[in-house]
Amino acid sequence: MNEQQLHEVLQQQFGFDDFRPGQQPVIEAILNHQDTLAILPTGAGKTLLYQLPARILPGSVIVISPLLSLMQDQVNRLRQLGEKQVTMLSSIQTRAQQQATMNHLAHFKYIFASPETITKTEVMAQLKQIKIAMIVIDEAHCVSQWGPEFRPQYLLLKTLLADVSHDVTLMLTATATQRVQDDILIKLGLRVRQVTVVRQSVNRPNIFLSVQTSTSQTDKQTQLLQLVKTLGGAGIVYFSSRKQTSQVAQWLQEQTGLNVAAYHAGMSQTTRYKIQHQFMNNQLQVICATSAFGMGIDKEDIRFVIHYHVPANLENYVQEIGRAGRDGQQSLAVILYSPGDEYIQVNLSDLTIPSDAVVNDFMSGQVKAEQLGDVGDLLDFYRSQHLQAEQIIQIFQQQRQKNRHNLDQLLQYVNTTECRRAVILNYFGEQLLNHNESCCDGFDNPLNIEQLGLKKIEKTSIKPNVQSWQSRLNQLYFVKS
Amino acid sequence: MDTYLITLLSDQQPRRMRVIENILTNRHTVTTLFWGLRYGILNWLGSDRQLVRADFDGQLRQMQDDGLLQLDNQFILLTSQGKAVQAQFLSQHYQPRFTSDYLNYQVNAAWPRLMFASQVISEFSYENAKYAPISFEDHELRYVKRWFAANKSAAIIQDFKDELTGFLGTLSETEATFMTELLVGHDSPGLSIDQLTGKLKLPSIDGEIMANDLIVGLMQYADQQTTLLKQLFADLHLESPMSHSGYVTYQLFVANHSIAQIEQQRFLKLSTVREHLLEAAIFDGPQFPYQRLLTAEQLADFDAQYAGNIDDWQVQNVSGDKNLDFFNFRLFQIMRSTSHE
Numbered sequence A: 001m002n003e004q005q006l007h008e009v010l011q012q013q014f015g016f017d018d019f020r021p022g023q024q025p026v027i028e029a030i031l032n033h034q035d036t037l038a039i040l041p042t043g044a045g046k047t048l049l050y051q052l053p054a055r056i057l058p059g060s061v062i063v064i065s066p067l068l069s070l071m072q073d074q075v076n077r078l079r080q081l082g083e084k085q086v087t088m089l090s091s092i093q094t095r096a097q098q099q100a101t102m103n104h105l106a107h108f109k110y111i112f113a114s115p116e117t118i119t120k121t122e123v124m125a126q127l128k129q130i131k132i133a134m135i136v137i138d139e140a141h142c143v144s145q146w147g148p149e150f151r152p153q154y155l156l157l158k159t160l161l162a163d164v165s166h167d168v169t170l171m172l173t174a175t176a177t178q179r180v181q182d183d184i185l186i187k188l189g190l191r192v193r194q195v196t197v198v199r200q201s202v203n204r205p206n207i208f209l210s211v212q213t214s215t216s217q218t219d220k221q222t223q224l225l226q227l228v229k230t231l232g233g234a235g236i237v238y239f240s241s242r243k244q245t246s247q248v249a250q251w252l253q254e255q256t257g258l259n260v261a262a263y264h265a266g267m268s269q270t271t272r273y274k275i276q277h278q279f280m281n282n283q284l285q286v287i288c289a290t291s292a293f294g295m296g297i298d299k300e301d302i303r304f305v306i307h308y309h310v311p312a313n314l315e316n317y318v319q320e321i322g323r324a325g326r327d328g329q330q331s332l333a334v335i336l337y338s339p340g341d342e343y344i345q346v347n348l349s350d351l352t353i354p355s356d357a358v359v360n361d362f363m364s365g366q367v368k369a370e371q372l373g374d375v376g377d378l379l380d381f382y383r384s385q386h387l388q389a390e391q392i393i394q395i396f397q398q399q400r401q402k403n404r405h406n407l408d409q410l411l412q413y414v415n416t417t418e419c420r421r422a423v424i425l426n427y428f429g430e431q432l433l434n435h436n437e438s439c440c441d442g443f444d445n446p447l448n449i450e451q452l453g454l455k456k457i458e459k460t461s462i463k464p465n466v467q468s469w470q471s472r473l474n475q476l477y478f479v480k481s
Numbered sequence B: 001m002d003t004y005l006i007t008l009l010s011d012q013q014p015r016r017m018r019v020i021e022n023i024l025t026n027r028h029t030v031t032t033l034f035w036g037l038r039y040g041i042l043n044w045l046g047s048d049r050q051l052v053r054a055d056f057d058g059q060l061r062q063m064q065d066d067g068l069l070q071l072d073n074q075f076i077l078l079t080s081q082g083k084a085v086q087a088q089f090l091s092q093h094y095q096p097r098f099t100s101d102y103l104n105y106q107v108n109a110a111w112p113r114l115m116f117a118s119q120v121i122s123e124f125s126y127e128n129a130k131y132a133p134i135s136f137e138d139h140e141l142r143y144v145k146r147w148f149a150a151n152k153s154a155a156i157i158q159d160f161k162d163e164l165t166g167f168l169g170t171l172s173e174t175e176a177t178f179m180t181e182l183l184v185g186h187d188s189p190g191l192s193i194d195q196l197t198g199k200l201k202l203p204s205i206d207g208e209i210m211a212n213d214l215i216v217g218l219m220q221y222a223d224q225q226t227t228l229l230k231q232l233f234a235d236l237h238l239e240s241p242m243s244h245s246g247y248v249t250y251q252l253f254v255a256n257h258s259i260a261q262i263e264q265q266r267f268l269k270l271s272t273v274r275e276h277l278l279e280a281a282i283f284d285g286p287q288f289p290y291q292r293l294l295t296a297e298q299l300a301d302f303d304a305q306y307a308g309n310i311d312d313w314q315v316q317n318v319s320g321d322k323n324l325d326f327f328n329f330r331l332f333q334i335m336r337s338t339s340h341e
Helices: A003-014 A024-032 A048-055 A070-081 A095-103 A121-127 A152-163 A180-186 A216-229 A241-257 A269-280 A312-319 A343-350 A358-363 A375-385 A387-417 A422-427 A469-476 B004-008 B019-024 B030-039 B053-065 B080-092 B099-104 B105-127 B136-149 B155-168 B174-184 B193-199 B205-225 B228-237 B243-255 B259-266 B272-289 B296-303 B323-341
Strands: A035-037 A060-064 A086-089 A110-113 A131-138 A168-173 A196-199 A207-213 A235-237 A261-264 A286-289 A303-305 A331-337 B069-071 B076-079
Touching: A003 A024, A003 A048, A003 A196, A003 A216, A003 A387, A003 B228, A024 A035, A024 A048, A024 A168, A035 B205, A048 A060, A048 A070, A048 A131, A070 A086, A070 A110, A070 B069, A086 A095, A095 B136, A131 A207, A131 A269, A131 A358, A152 A180, A152 A375, A152 B004, A168 A180, A180 A331, A180 B076, A207 A422, A207 A469, A207 B030, A216 A331, A235 A387, A235 B099, A241 A261, A241 B099, A261 A269, A303 A312, A312 A422, A331 B053, A343 A387, A358 A375, A375 B296, A387 A422, A469 B105, A469 B155, A469 B174, B004 B019, B004 B053, B004 B080, B019 B053, B019 B076, B030 B228, B030 B272, B030 B296, B030 B323, B053 B323, B076 B080, B105 B205, B136 B155, B155 B174, B155 B228, B174 B205, B193 B205, B205 B228, B205 B272, B243 B259, B243 B272, B259 B272, B272 B323, B296 B323
Parallel strands: A035 A168, A035 A196, A060 A110, A060 A131, A086 A110, A131 A168, A207 A331, A235 A286, A235 A303, A261 A286, A303 A331
Antiparallel strands: B069 B076
């Protein structure tokens, strides 16, 4: 297929005039049956990378994703784009439901699954019966132990790629250092030289980078209030704790008169759907969220991303602030930092990584996997791979050290008095072209919202007033007269 | 401290705290169910499955500190001040009124089902086929899709609306608004429960209770007065509030199989079969065929032995078979509890 034909498909089937940066080389490589690693920042339009080839290549597309919520977002997006033959093999299905899906695998154009599910013997056997056009590995950095989100279950995918015949493999990630990039290919059993790598810069020049230091929580709240009052919306404020998202959302709503809501993974599926769509429809100006929010948010005009707590590493930070300014307009990323905040991350890391005692209790059978939640699944996995307690303990120790190291890198970004963008780019092995006034608040260039042209645009109130139930029904179900 | 927990307590009857917790979190043991029956709180079975013990204990401790209850050896009794606060609570908060059917439906699944159906009808009315469904589960998607296909016609929009209107008309304005604002539709994701309690100036703890209660009300109404909604909720009827295995045992028993036969047919221990039958008696009340297990003579003996407050009865060994004595005793307790109510 030549370039012109490709553009025709893009226009006729997807309604876009042009590809976003990075999309075209990836799609061309896929259509030429070249295994491809795409390192594209969030918002680069990753769905299209497999959706367009899927329309052309015969056979099903398998998409592997680490988290249920990520899968749900992708499935939802495809359905919204009018794709009907989409399914998901997941742990929330009952045995009977999973079996029903398995019996009809060939009917689905898109099959989503976690690495654990897709590599089950019975699933692999079923996959061998159908024509597979493409295997897509989403969040491919999870396969690398050098990446911040190493998931050992991803290592199983090497077997999938080797045993299940398919035309081409596409690996997707938003950020990867050179070391992680190489590791991904090795761990998946691919030859580095035979894989096409398409990499876009992590740099987002239209986002001004700032860190505001405070000495107390009260100070920090005042800073947040001031920022939100001046900026208006749309914006996201990220927190490390679920509880605080709700508390601060309510407080901000009272203080600013804006529509503010909380969002975290502890909320029901329907509530999360509503909050997400209210935000996309501009019924909400500000979301106070944990890192669960953002995947699948297709909103171009997010003007600011504020971190109330420091994120765990630069990879997460770059992904999260990447949700701002997708329309190319001036936007802002701020970390609100008070010295000592990093201990929240250290504690979180300690909570998610099991202690030596927990590992020993688990391996000796005193504690069951079900009692440990996600950690239990992980330990179960290691045991199934015949690892001994000491080996597992060592893996977790390395993980802790790596987390500390990643956090230190992030603190370098927070504490620098020089160019913040340079710290990020340097971390990802890129070069900064030039630092200027609209780059960041380094080199004594304090944040000036007005100068950046970010001042709140006074809109007429779009607060949805509660209407009578009769008019609500008329609005919901439109009956032609 | 404002919590619905206070409505589950009494100033007359000391109540075991763990029974109340187990009722809320859906622990199906015969002891929990029996005492849930005695306390009149059985309909709340499984109404707060996410409840964490620390929170539950924390709420009780707070009420104790506020002088609302006495905690004695895990038994809770409301103080007179607690009784007054309970009465005040009931006057200021939403009072569930469809509780009698809580155990007959899969209540948790009802709102997501209604929201999705509402979305399908709404998008259809705006002639839009490309949208993100609020539901992710294949089963839900298939069920609602099939329901829609079976009824699809130009009239479905008005009919769906009319059926909803029929039920909403029986509610207060606030309740009807609460329900319609929760619904999802074209370009209109609706509000969350928390947002709604804020906008309608309702106490925030009322939101979940009200949403649950009203959807049960709608399902009741749907069964009697509608066609579309009745079909929509059809598979959310539970065959019985009993555990599945208990239900199977009870069906055999009702079909005149003896306990010994059931033991053999189902490869169950005698004590398990007895537990199943006690569970059946608890849920089936006066309809349970007590006469097949307790003879007239036994009943007369029991009536002579046991009097006064049923809560205080103690099992007495008569046959030398402890398990049998306890079974007969508990069965009699259930019989007298349900026939008096």
